[in-house]
Amino acid sequence: MASVSSATTPATTTAPVALSKTELTHNVREWIQLEEDIVRLTRELKLKKQAQKSLASGLLSFMEKNNTKSFKIKEGFLERSQPEPKKKLLSKKTLLKLLSDYYTAGTTAETAEEAQRHAEELTTFVMNNRPDANSKSKLVRTIVDPNAGDNGADAAVAAP
Numbered sequence: 001m002a003s004v005s006s007a008t009t010p011a012t013t014t015a016p017v018a019l020s021k022t023e024l025t026h027n028v029r030e031w032i033q034l035e036e037d038i039v040r041l042t043r044e045l046k047l048k049k050q051a052q053k054s055l056a057s058g059l060l061s062f063m064e065k066n067n068t069k070s071f072k073i074k075e076g077f078l079e080r081s082q083p084e085p086k087k088k089l090l091s092k093k094t095l096l097k098l099l100s101d102y103y104t105a106g107t108t109a110e111t112a113e114e115a116q117r118h119a120e121e122l123t124t125f126v127m128n129n130r131p132d133a134n135s136k137s138k139l140v141r142t143i144v145d146p147n148a149g150d151n152g153a154d155a156a157v158a159a160p
Contacts, residue, residue: 056139064137076144082137096123 070079103115
């Protein structure tokens, strides 16, 4: 059976059990080079994401000040997206338990049921009337297929 050299095999294949000293050295050097490339690319990716975040912040600020929903770009649109805000507070279960404990403290068995009903009503009221949490806008790129025609998006400013 002929041995396949590691130079011609893809990096994802399993190395043979018995390697010559030169093959082993080559594999170790190749692995180290790949590791260094991955570290370098990870750093570059982090820097590019920071730059993108900074640019997005400025673009979003401009869009909010000028009441602009999107920019028309060559490939489609750059849109301001604002996700639905999430309400923050105690969970309904925890709130109900706390209110039940509050209303039933020092009550008799007859009034315990009424206290539980009051706690449930108050819990429902609080859960339905929680203030919305602050939501942040984000920039979303929408690529439009040129063969599909106009998608009807509101493009306020054309990008170069």
